Amino acid sequence: xxxxxxxxxxxxxxxxxxxxxxxxxxxxxxxxxxxxxxxxxxxxxxxxxxxxxxxxxxxxxxxxxxxxxxxxxxxxxxxxxxxxxxxxxxxxxxxxxxxxxxxxxxxxxxxxxxxxxxxxxxxxxxxxxxxxxxxxxxxxxxxxxxxxxxxxxxxxxxxxxxxxxxxxxxxxxxxxxxxxxxxxxxxxxxxxxxxxxxxxxxxxxxxxxxxxxxxxxxxxxxxxxxxxxxxxxxxxxxxxxxxxxxxxxxxxxxxxxxxxxxxxxxxxxxxxx
Numbered sequence: 001x002x003x004x005x006x007x008x009x010x011x012x013x014x015x016x017x018x019x020x021x022x023x024x025x026x027x028x029x030x031x032x033x034x035x036x037x038x039x040x041x042x043x044x045x046x047x048x049x050x051x052x053x054x055x056x057x058x059x060x061x062x063x064x065x066x067x068x069x070x071x072x073x074x075x076x077x078x079x080x081x082x083x084x085x086x087x088x089x090x091x092x093x094x095x096x097x098x099x100x101x102x103x104x105x106x107x108x109x110x111x112x113x114x115x116x117x118x119x120x121x122x123x124x125x126x127x128x129x130x131x132x133x134x135x136x137x138x139x140x141x142x143x144x145x146x147x148x149x150x151x152x153x154x155x156x157x158x159x160x161x162x163x164x165x166x167x168x169x170x171x172x173x174x175x176x177x178x179x180x181x182x183x184x185x186x187x188x189x190x191x192x193x194x195x196x197x198x199x200x201x202x203x204x205x206x207x208x209x210x211x212x213x214x215x216x217x218x219x220x221x222x223x224x225x226x227x228x229x230x231x232x233x234x235x236x237x238x239x240x241x242x243x244x245x246x247x248x249x250x251x252x253x254x255x256x257x258x259x260x261x262x263x264x265x266x267x268x269x270x271x272x273x
Contacts (some may be wrong), residue, residue, distance in 0.1 A: 015043025
């Protein structure tokens with residue numbers, strides 16, 4: 001049965017019994033809570049690794065691929081972050097679950113292309129962790145279109161979204177974006193730059209809204225402009241959200257999640273009518 005998580009994300013009620021998740025954590029309290037909640041919500045029996053040696057053994061002594069790892073920054077036998085480096089080097093997607101967090105730590109984590117990080121400093125930490133896991137396991141169902149005439153900007157946003165397991169298409173112009181949208185009715189989110197030479201972000205949004213409403217597709221505008229009126233104008237022509245560059249990874253991911261959560265809830269509500 002579908003239900004909402006603490007962030008407003010909608011769980012479908014499905015389970016993932018064939019998913020393999022390693023948990024690198026030496027706290028008995030947290031390992032017990034994570035094991036119980038992951039089993040209850042997602043039907044997943046996680047593999048607990050209390051030391052770096054346990055983590056290495058779990059990976060090396062099994063032929064089954066690791067779907068996702070949840071790891072503390074430091075584990076016994078890897079007090080300087082070696083466990084995280086080990087997982088990243090193996091191209092295992094990682095959600096960091098940590099109680100130690102500073103600005104320097106954050107920058108180091110994001111530089112390693114982790115999926116997400118969750119802080120242990122609140123009573124909802126395990127719930128937030130489960131939501132992050134669920135998103136990673138289901139994000140491939142969402143098709144996102146990035147529209148930007150800058151190759152660098154397209155590559156950056158595409159890599160961020162692929163890190164979170166989304167399906168991504170890109171367009172270098174508004175005209176190309178409209179062609180891709182016409183051929184891909186499953187696209188549920190468009191992230192578009194404002195300043196483009198052929199069809200700017202405003203005009204692209206107008207044309208999209210002529211064919212698909214907010215109940216079918218969400219639009220996030222982005223711009224490097226210092227003009228604070230852009231966000232209001234963008235929303236007026238049918239956009240759902242707007243971000244000024246430069247923005248940080250966490251903000252971008254949260255905005256994407258919020259818009260897709262809204263879309264899922266709208267579709268679920270329409271399905272009940």
